[in-house]
Amino acid sequence: MADTPAGRIFDTMLLLAILTSVAVIMMESVQQLELKYYQLFHTLEWVFTILFTIEYVLRVWCSPKPEKYMRSFYGIIDLLCVVPTYLDFLLGGAHFLISIRILRMLRIFRIFKLVPFLHEGQQLTLALQRSRRKIAVFFFFILLLTIVLGSIMYVIESGHNSGFTSIPVSIYWAVVTLTTVGYGDIAPITPLGQAFSAVIMIMGYAIIAVPTGIVTAEMTRMRAGASVTVRTCPECHKDTFDEDATFCKYCGHHL
Amino acid sequence: MADTPAGRIFDTMLLLAILTSVAVIMMESVQQLELKYYQLFHTLEWVFTILFTIEYVLRVWCSPKPEKYMRSFYGIIDLLCVVPTYLDFLLGGAHFLISIRILRMLRIFRIFKLVPFLHEGQQLTLALQRSRRKIAVFFFFILLLTIVLGSIMYVIESGHNSGFTSIPVSIYWAVVTLTTVGYGDIAPITPLGQAFSAVIMIMGYAIIAVPTGIVTAEMTRMRAGASVTVRTCPECHKDTFDEDATFCKYCGHHL
């Protein structure tokens, strides 16, 4: 809310409530714990839901433009955090509601606005944002590549191997292989398939260099060149990159 | 075709036709769907084939130099997109034709010439192209390394382990391990084999740095220098990539 002491206490409390609430949802999913502490989890869930509902209502109330808040990213998240519990009560245990409830996690970001780490996050986001178009082109290329490679592997392996049952599954395998994840749930058996896979893997090895290169080049540039915080000395007009500088390192002028 | 409104509509239609056609081929490979919608898939396949055939014939017709088009990369792709269906009809279900049909995917590139993302793609291609020779040396080195490592592991593990049946299979394992894919379909069992594998993995960890370093250094240079603004010398018509150049480095012409 505000940067007042009361606001800070409220934020800390809210953070704790969110974390506990998320922890409860997680533990609920573990069957042994669910059987043992069903009543506790159920009660806590309702306590948090009511708390978050009150918070949501207050936020709408206090907001100078309630509609704008309700349509904002955080407004929707705040609403999605409470609705599932009510729906669960009405509809009776819809499974997919869990993943909506876990979105409460995202509310943490709202509080973290206060944290000094934000600057670092901004820099990272900036580097990614600037590389956005290059990364989009890269992803499109990866998509085409996996489709073509998956289809070829389907032709090679299907019939000999129980894993490659269809082209979509083979594409899934191509993604698993190209990203070097390598589950091993589907693996080539035929000599030709293994040889082709080896080529794909070494290719993936080179391809992994591309996004790294994009982001690194952007970050190096941000440090070396202009980007976020370049300060120019008013005396000698040279760039002094360092944020913590009090004096120009070239002419000694007090900044 | 052209940058006229009609050309744009045609391109959009073609893109849709290609995507649907590829989707149909993929779904055909899923047995459950194939059994259910066999007739639909069959009909669609023929519709698309006839459409693409007409398109191909028209392209040949309209082209000022038909032979040049037919021998070009896209000309061959365009032909390969329609031939398999006719062959399939004549020969009766040759399995490997699927992977040729999926090459229709590549036709998307033709349309994407129009997209503004192309510039980004060009930059990526340029960075890769410049690192071409370094990457070739690197791949040759990886090939030798995996052959030697695979052979050593074959000697260590074969006899104790059902996975390492022959040197080629062991080389496949070496590629899977060195690229950090790690399926786990073949894994060392003997203590010596596991120790040797650990060494290979840590080696792979360092080797992964090499292609990344190559591409990143190239990209950083492209940013630091000029790259984005490739300048062509008006005298010798060669590209001079450096922004700070006052004279062409090939012919000495004042830029």
Next chain:
Amino acid sequence: MADTPAGRIFDTMLLLAILTSVAVIMMESVQQLELKYYQLFHTLEWVFTILFTIEYVLRVWCSPKPEKYMRSFYGIIDLLCVVPTYLDFLLGGAHFLISIRILRMLRIFRIFKLVPFLHEGQQLTLALQRSRRKIAVFFFFILLLTIVLGSIMYVIESGHNSGFTSIPVSIYWAVVTLTTVGYGDIAPITPLGQAFSAVIMIMGYAIIAVPTGIVTAEMTRMRAGASVTVRTCPECHKDTFDEDATFCKYCGHHL
């Protein structure tokens, strides 16, 4: 201890004792060896423990400020290296004591202070230290991401797949996938789960670029600037890392 010849001999002896001691602990854990050489391992363990105890007592004795040594990082490590064997004797085979005993390994660092490689280690540590905050932000982001992705996969896969038993297990799976480790002990089975996993993997592929970018940019900067020759301002005694600096950037002193 000291840089005298006697000190060097002592250090070499100590290094050997530490390495042998760690090797014995490792071999003890291998059942076949344990059964065969039980008596030898047992005797060696006591020999090393008594040696290290004497060393510890001497260090406390010789230290000008014994309390300060005992509370220091190395003082605690030195103590933890001998206590487990005595506890083992008193309590009778507590399993978790092994991992404490293996901490003897850390004592090697003490000796390696002498090695000329230290400078390189310092540089690496410096690069990591400077990127500390960015890496912290990155880890926090990864944590949130894996929780959200794990929960979504739990909703998609649980019921169809015996692997995704609870949200914490699904989060573990998300970490395994996003870091491209990919054990394959838990793998998606449903088509939707596989498609979603493919997206996660390609995402992980891009995300891996971020920490690499951070550290590389920091290292490139260290090279490009000064780093190797950290200069300390004679006026304010702060480190000024840039080689091209003529004036201290903190106090404006002419260097």
Next chain:
Amino acid sequence: MADTPAGRIFDTMLLLAILTSVAVIMMESVQQLELKYYQLFHTLEWVFTILFTIEYVLRVWCSPKPEKYMRSFYGIIDLLCVVPTYLDFLLGGAHFLISIRILRMLRIFRIFKLVPFLHEGQQLTLALQRSRRKIAVFFFFILLLTIVLGSIMYVIESGHNSGFTSIPVSIYWAVVTLTTVGYGDIAPITPLGQAFSAVIMIMGYAIIAVPTGIVTAEMTRMRAGASVTVRTCPECHKDTFDEDATFCKYCGHHL
């Protein structure tokens, strides 16, 4: 041998002989092929061995300093390429000789001295060589880390999990995990083990950045700064980095 046409023909023949010989060794290890073509493989093996023996004898003969050649790296490799077949004949099928025979692969390097790609290889080697000490420190750190992490996991998992049978095996697991290879032959089962593994993986994710950073920074430096081929213009005394430059890009002076 020499750069004469005859020398080139000889080198090409030798390259073919080496490649065929290596291919034969590989195919011999595949049981199906071995059973079928035993006689052919056996004959070829002897043909190549005799050829390489003649070559070795000639090289010793022609060498101005035969002893120096025999003690050189290539001299030893050349000898190791022929000895195993004779030993095999005398001792009767020693299994480990295969891996020595496959060292013939290394002889290819001798021929590749001629190839223009060598310059690229030199650059890569230089970048790695300069980072040598940093990489050594890094590997030492990884070694310590995997020993400590492996031991902790052994304490956590052993007893509950059939995979973590001893500390050395757990260290092997730690290497497999930290390098993101992830076979899945050994995987954590206990909740605590899975949580700890997740931490190790994310750690490995950050650690992978370190060698990449080292090599990339070195390569960027080589490009940007001095390293291999910086040429200084004799007219304006500025550095002109590009190897292919005929004219200085700053003042137009003919180089």
